[in-house]
Amino acid sequence: MENDCLFCKIVAGAMPAKVAYRDDDFVAIEDVDPQAPTHLLVLPVRHHRDLGELVDAGDAAEAQRLLQIAVELGRRHGGDDGFRVVANSGRAGGQTVDHLHLHVLAGRPMRWPPG
Numbered sequence: 001m002e003n004d005c006l007f008c009k010i011v012a013g014a015m016p017a018k019v020a021y022r023d024d025d026f027v028a029i030e031d032v033d034p035q036a037p038t039h040l041l042v043l044p045v046r047h048h049r050d051l052g053e054l055v056d057a058g059d060a061a062e063a064q065r066l067l068q069i070a071v072e073l074g075r076r077h078g079g080d081d082g083f084r085v086v087a088n089s090g091r092a093g094g095q096t097v098d099h100l101h102l103h104v105l106a107g108r109p110m111r112w113p114p115g
Contacts, residue, residue: 037107078106
């Protein structure tokens with residue numbers, strides 16, 4: 001756990017969040033500034049700064065499970081209409097919290113380009 005990391009504090013239960021999914025290795029929470037009717041953040045319990053750090057760690061099973069959870073939640077909330085999964089990486093990529101997380105958005109049509 002990184003002491004100053006907001007998401008590490010949420011994972012540890014030291015900060016409140018609306019939890020949509022939890023297991024020993026991952027947590028999904030509702031975004032506090034939702035951009036769609038369903039906007040969940042899926043994050044690993046283990047701290048990785050961003051997507052690149054997860055890949056550099058070489059843990060393919062952790063990366064696969066992160067994607068599986070995002071897809072499961074997207075299907076659950078988006079149904080046949082679909083969903084979007086977004087990974088912002090670095091400041092220029094739009095990342096605002098330095099703890100890897102995937103955004104799962106559903107419940108409305110998504111536009112392109114996204115931002």
